[in-house]
Amino acid sequence: MDSLNTAQSYLFDAIELLQPAAESLTRAATPNRVATAATVVGTTWAAHKLYRLLVPPRHLRKYTTPGVWTSIRAFAKGLGYLEQRQVLGEAMIQDSLKRGLATSRDDPPPPIYLLWLLGYWIVVVQNPEDIKLVLTNHETFEKVSFDLGYTDKFLGKNLVFSQTPEWKRQRKVVNPAFRRGWATSLFGTPARNLIKNLDEYAATGNVVNPPEWMQRMALDALTLVAFGTNLDSINHPDSPIVVTYNTLIEESVDLSTLLNPFYKWSKAGKRMLGLIEKFDQFLFHMIDTKTAELAAKRAAGLQDDDHDSRNLLEMMIEAAEGTDFSREDLRANVVIFFVAGHDTTANALSFAMYLLGLHPEIQERARQEVISIMGDADPTVPAEEMLYPTTKQERSMIYLTCVIKEVLRLFPSVAVLPHRITTTPVTLHDGTTLPAGTRFSADMFSLHRSPAFWGPDANEFKPERFLDSVGPDGQVPMHPGAANFRWTPFGGGQRVCVGQQFSLVEQRVVLSMLLLRYTWSVVGDGQALTGMPATMPGTLLHAKGVQVKLVRRGADA
Incomplete structure (x- = not known):
């Protein structure tokens, strides 16, 4: 016994x-x-x-777990995500060896494990069969509110985190706004501002911190797309609204702070509440201003026919007319688009620069593809005149898309699927039946790097692994079914990320412009040079310690 x-x-x-x-x-x-x-x-x-x-419940004790106290210590220390998973992974190896679930440290990781968080035992899967099950059966795996500190107040009831009945109501307004093309000028203009600043680094030889600059550029692109207004955080990173938003993001993912049971009464909690109220004032002002502008245009008989260039807010306002979609619903969905549309894309671009800097031969291959499509643009022209691709051109960048897909495999922006709860009994691929009310998650990071599903080179950066999947239309398939649910950075099923195309277009535009303008290499931080940089706390992957050195093309000729 x-x-x-x-x-x-x-x-x-x-x-x-x-x-x-x-x-x-x-x-x-x-x-x-x-x-x-x-x-x-x-x-x-x-x-x-x-x-x-x-x-753990009796029927789940066969699965390995890092244990309660190890989990509490790992979360409380505020470790970065990759550092935290090292601690938890080592504890699970020890547990597996002690209980005879593994015969050596080299055994493949288990397809299912248990994690303890905030008093709940969570079943975590890291295999394609069970991940397909959860992504394609959203009513069976219901979303769970992330109510820590004031996070729920900050995010509100939005399309991403709402449960199925509320999601069905909201998608009628939100989804149509995303079923559109995206004018490349929406991203080319902020990218030009980025390049103007990066030119100074290239001229002086100073190193660049990609995450910092990509966060700023992506925020400008997002606000241009969402509101038709550029916050210009590239040139004004210390403006009050930019500082407010960035602080909210940092504190809303810091579990070491949010796990404090007295957080709401603490100084940090009161500051968070004040920041949310300040950000709400900004958002509601934008909503009310845009509503008034649309009413004035309609009264004047004016209509904007450039569908791809219209901002999301006005499209949602129009779609909400005659429905029960409220001003607060608009606010909640604008907030989640800020978080999901800005932060995740910025992280993906940062890791793309990082991996391309570590692999100059892949960087050059991607550059040559861009040149073959756009022409070898003069890298000495002023940044304001820098070419950006047309919609037809960015869609033709097959190898660059494979680079993006491989970056998202190795460093998915969302490393772990937000928790679900089963609404009915569910049977997993190993025959285990989970009763209703079981907490459930999926480890995307581990799935994407599993040798069992990706082969012995699973941890290597090899964009060409996706070239064989190019379809008859000349496009790289970006849905999870194309890889049998081994690749799922955007989720899947009916609740797949609505901003997927937005993110992919932005990444292709920005990376193609950088490839035409510079060559670069990774320098500095010893850990980053190993191919696995340090990260920030939270399950959104933020790299730390990554630095690159830029050289203007043609400058050394």
């Missing part, structure tokens, strides 16, 4: 022994005896609750 069964047996035996005593005390009740009985019952109840809190 294992230790968990032994503990449970002792607990049940104790309850059986205490039951007659409690009945006897009840029959001969005196104040002291009643107090003693209450203490016994209370202690037994607390022990049972603690047991349920710390010990």
Whole structure:
């Protein structure tokens, strides 16, 4: 009998022994005896609750787990995501060896494991069969509200995190706004501003921090797309609204702070609440201004026929007319587009620069493809005149798309699927049946790097692995089914990321312009040079310590 069964047996035996005593005390009740009985019952109840809190359910104990205390320490230390998974992964290896679930450290990782978080045992899968199951059965795997600190207040009830009934209501307004093309000028203009600043680094030989600059550029592109207004964080990173937004993002993913049970009453919690209120004022002003502008245009009989260049907010406002989609619904979906459309794309571009800098031969191959499509643009022209690709040109960049796909395989912007909860019993690929109410997640990072599904070169940067999948239309398929759900950075099923095409167009435009303008290499941080940089806390992958050195093409000729 294992230790968990032994503990449970002792607990049940104790309850059986205490039951007659409690009945006897009840029959001969005196104040002291009643107090003693209450203490016994209370202690037994607390022990049972603690047991349920710390010990996995019986039907899940066959899966390896890093354990409760290791998990608590890893989350509380505020480790970066990749550093945190090293700690948890080592604990799971030790657990597997101790329990005979593995014969050596070199055994392949288990397809399913258990993770403890905030009092819940979460079943985490890292295999294509079960990930396909969760992504294509969204009503069975219902989304769970992420209510830590003021995060729920910040994000609101939006298309991404809402449960199925609310999602069905909101998608009628939000989805149509994303079923469109994206004018490359929406990204080319912010990219020109980025290049203007990067030219100074290239001229001086100073190193560049890609995550910082990509965050700023992507924020400008997003606000241009979302509102038709560029926040110009490239040139004004310290403007009040840019600082407010960036602070909100940093604090909303810091579990080491949010796990504080007194967070809402703390100084940090009160500051967070004030920042949310300030950001709401900005958003509601934009919503009200755009609503008034649309009404004025309609009254004047004006109409904008350039569908691909229209901003999302006005398209959602128009789609919401005559529905129950409220001003607060607009606000919540603009916020999630900020988070999902800005942060994830910026991270993808940062890792693309990083990996291309580590692999000059792949960088040059991508550059030559861009040149073959756009022509070898003069890299000495002013940044304001820098070419950006047309829609037809960016869609023709097959190898560059494979580069983007491989970057997202190795460093998916969302490393772990946000938690779900089963609404009905579910049977996993190994035959385990999960009862309704089971917490569930998927480890995309591990899936994308598993030798079992990607071969012995799973950890290598090899964009050409996707060239064989190019379809008759000349396009690289970006849906999970094309890779049998081994590749899922944008999710899948009906609730696939609505901003996928937005992100892909932005990445192709920005990277093609950088490839025409510069060559670059990774320098500095020793950990980054190994191919696995340090990261920030949270399951959105933010690289730390990555630096590149840029050289203007033609400057050394």
